[in-house]
Amino acid sequence: MRAGEASRTRVNARFAILAMAPAWIFLAVLIGYPLVTVLVDAFTHSHLINRTVSGFAGIANFEKVISDAHFLPAVGNTIVWTVGSVVGEFVIGLAAAVLLNRRVRGQGFFRVATFIPWLVPIVVAGMTWEWMLNPDFGIINSILTKTGLVAEPINFLGDKSWAMATVIFVNIWRSFPYYTISFLAAMQAIPAELHEAASLDGAGAWRRFWSVTMPQLRSVALIIVFIHLIWTAVNFDFIWVMTQGGPNYATITLPILIYRYSLQQYDVGAASALSTLMLVVTSLIFVVYYRVRRRLSDEIVG
Amino acid sequence: MRKKLLVTAAVVSAGLVALTLNGCSGQSGDDAKTIELWTSWTEGEATAKALDPLIKKWADDNGYVVHQSNFTYDQIHEKLIASAAGGNLPDVVWGLPEYVGEFQKLGILADVSKAWSSWGDAAKVSDAVKSAMTVDGNVVGFPYETTVRAYLVHDDLLKKSNVAVPTTWEDVLAVGSAVQDATDSSFYGLTGSGVRSPQELLVYLAQEGVDIADPKDGGGYANTWNDNPDQLAKATEVFQFYADLMHSGAVSPNSPTYGWEDTDENFATGLTASFVTGNWLAERESSNPDTMGDVSIHPIPYPSDGKPATYLESKPVFVMANSSSLDASTQLAEQFASEKWQRAAFADRSALDDVTTDSKWTKDFAALQDTGVTFPPISLGEVTQNMQDALAMVLQDGKSAREAASWLGDAVNQSLADSGDSGN
Numbered sequence: 198m199r200a201g202e203a204s205r206t207r208v209n210a211r212f213a214i215l216a217m218a219p220a221w222i223f224l225a226v227l228i229g230y231p232l233v234t235v236l237v238d239a240f241t242h243s244h245l246i247n248r249t250v251s252g253f254a255g256i257a258n259f260e261k262v263i264s265d266a267h268f269l270p271a272v273g274n275t276i277v278w279t280v281g282s283v284v285g286e287f288v289i290g291l292a293a294a295v296l297l298n299r300r301v302r303g304q305g306f307f308r309v310a311t312f313i314p315w316l317v318p319i320v321v322a323g324m325t326w327e328w329m330l331n332p333d334f335g336i337i338n339s340i341l342t343k344t345g346l347v348a349e350p351i352n353f354l355g356d357k358s359w360a361m362a363t364v365i366f367v368n369i370w371r372s373f374p375y376y377t378i379s380f381l382a383a384m385q386a387i388p389a390e391l392h393e394a395a396s397l398d399g400a401g402a403w404r405r406f407w408s409v410t411m412p413q414l415r416s417v418a419l420i421i422v423f424i425h426l427i428w429t430a431v432n433f434d435f436i437w438v439m440t441q442g443g444p445n446y447a448t449i450t451l452p453i454l455i456y457r458y459s460l461q462q463y464d465v466g467a468a469s470a471l472s473t474l475m476l477v478v479t480s481l482i483f484v485v486y487y488r489v490r491r492r493l494s495d496e497i498v499g
Numbered sequence: 500m501r502k503k504l505l506v507t508a509a510v511v512s513a514g515l516v517a518l519t520l521n522g523c524s525g526q527s528g529d530d531a532k533t534i535e536l537w538t539s540w541t542e543g544e545a546t547a548k549a550l551d552p553l554i555k556k557w558a559d560d561n562g563y564v565v566h567q568s569n570f571t572y573d574q575i576h577e578k579l580i581a582s583a584a585g586g587n588l589p590d591v592v593w594g595l596p597e598y599v600g601e602f603q604k605l606g607i608l609a610d611v612s613k614a615w616s617s618w619g620d621a622a623k624v625s626d627a628v629k630s631a632m633t634v635d636g637n638v639v640g641f642p643y644e645t646t647v648r649a650y651l652v653h654d655d656l657l658k659k660s661n662v663a664v665p666t667t668w669e670d671v672l673a674v675g676s677a678v679q680d681a682t683d684s685s686f687y688g689l690t691g692s693g694v695r696s697p698q699e700l701l702v703y704l705a706q707e708g709v710d711i712a713d714p715k716d717g718g719g720y721a722n723t724w725n726d727n728p729d730q731l732a733k734a735t736e737v738f739q740f741y742a743d744l745m746h747s748g749a750v751s752p753n754s755p756t757y758g759w760e761d762t763d764e765n766f767a768t769g770l771t772a773s774f775v776t777g778n779w780l781a782e783r784e785s786s787n788p789d790t791m792g793d794v795s796i797h798p799i800p801y802p803s804d805g806k807p808a809t810y811l812e813s814k815p816v817f818v819m820a821n822s823s824s825l826d827a828s829t830q831l832a833e834q835f836a837s838e839k840w841q842r843a844a845f846a847d848r849s850a851l852d853d854v855t856t857d858s859k860w861t862k863d864f865a866a867l868q869d870t871g872v873t874f875p876p877i878s879l880g881e882v883t884q885n886m887q888d889a890l891a892m893v894l895q896d897g898k899s900a901r902e903a904a905s906w907l908g909d910a911v912n913q914s915l916a917d918s919g920d921s922g923n
Contacts, residue, residue, distance in 0.1 A: 245580055246604050246878050247919030331761065332753045333770050355756030357895070443692055444756045445891040460577055461880040462917060 238469035245463035258470035275450040279429045285369035290376020298384045315374035323438030326367045354440050357447040364439050364448055383417040423486035427479050451475055534824055535589035536567045537575055549844035583607045590822040591832050594815050596631050600876035608639040609818040614829045620838055623851040627871045631813040634876040640815025641836035645850035646777050647867045648810045655793040656682050656772040667803045668740050676748030678772045685751040688774035691894050693758030697886040698810045705808035705872040706801040707733040712875045719922015720877050720915055724908035738893050738900035755894035775799050781860035796863035811871025878918035885910040
């Protein structure tokens, strides 16, 4: 009997290993190996073109990155880009969810229409907005000048004082539906009795929103805000498509700096060092998320 | 049942491993009768329609299978550099002249000098084009598409402004905002950012007689501006020309951030009255017939104490050195540059002097080929970024022309040192 149980346990274990093997292989080959390579390259002199560059670099790559004149501006831009995008997406996504949660005629149409920007591929969205915002033939400037709102066309993506705000705006436009769909799903799960009870206690719409709706959205808000903090901070394609980090580095962020190290300067060591720094920061964000999430779960469970 | 599951899981795992490993290798050239070809044409357009059957026929005649994949040039560039690091390359590749130096340093280009010597059409190619295919004394490609830049003018807009076609920088600056005032279109155009802005800057530097990097006696390249006051003065004049274009009102105030898409669109729609660009604008005659009917083609204005120059873009088709079908790959590459294939697919942009059309877009451009200049065969990724940054110093940050020229000289030398192009 014991021997039979042991044999069954061994077979179960073998089956579990075999069943998980595909996932392990993929994780090891597609995530583990590149990750380890990046960490190793960060401490190595590694250049794609210059074969004379090789050997252990110590912290030289990190020193090169941190002393780069574009590093601190890129850090600042990454923070502005990330926080600006996530705050804007949150506010507009929540407002849209509140509106779409009301019973109005054409509710279905408005819900579908709201999600359209999120369905547009990033490259298509970026290029379309780039043409719409063009100072010479873009429709936005045409409307602004014809209606007399501005005297001269605004070079939204070519003027340093406008460029970052513009790419954040376009990113918000494209990403807020993700927040809306998440908040809307959470709102529809809030029992109607809670709102009725609050109304009977004399709570107005504003008070009901803050005291009934918002606490019920905490969990979903936490997830999407932290996910988007990481997604936005490491996003490369949106800014690359619209400004390539310009004009004159006004919108350069850390992922674009990594691209420039690797595929313009071919300095894999520096690119890996900066990638490692970003990995550490995004991991810290995840740790913070995990702790906040656990505290919130404890509160909800009581 | 359990045994069945175990076997299924084992088979799936083995299959996934095989798929993964297969994805990591990918070199089809292991099969000596297969040639992996990377091109960059627009699917369904005339070039693709003309070349597709020719490639198939060549493959059938020679007993090869040609696996053709289509990418943008940027994709080809990045994929080749990544593939070179992994030792996993195709056989024949369409490239840009800017890639010659980098790919040669990577050691991935086959030396096709011998094939060039015995190539029947070699005598029909200009020295400038052959020079663009040559690095370290070796020919590394065949020219499949060749164009130069010219100065395009909307005659009606200049006539309306009572302005003659300028031939020198001084003429351009003297016009100032006269065309803008009379027609609401900018007079001249400049590209302040993106891939075309370093090409424009290279031409203006060549017109002043200075190079972005010169070969050194002991090997390698260097920018000599900061060691040579005369060179620095000439480079400064170029940046001053850019600054003066802005201050005189000859160009749009938005020019500092224009890329090639903006500048070509502005010229095609008549928002810019004159501009230095390529003969691909010919296709805009059909898309913008109202504004493109009055276009005339001229040499690019140059400084009165300088010389004419234009940007020669002769695109090489490369053969990869590690190709397992090296001879056949070289033959295929040669075919792209051959008279038959050039007439079929590149009649309006051929390096062969007897392949041409009657269109002004071919003849008037070809007439400028002798003054063509190209980038030196160095790694250009960071150097061209340096050139854009120097332009931004003058056009966006208000720095002086001398400051920008001096900064660029040092920045280029740093980039050459980083890429190993400085020699020692």
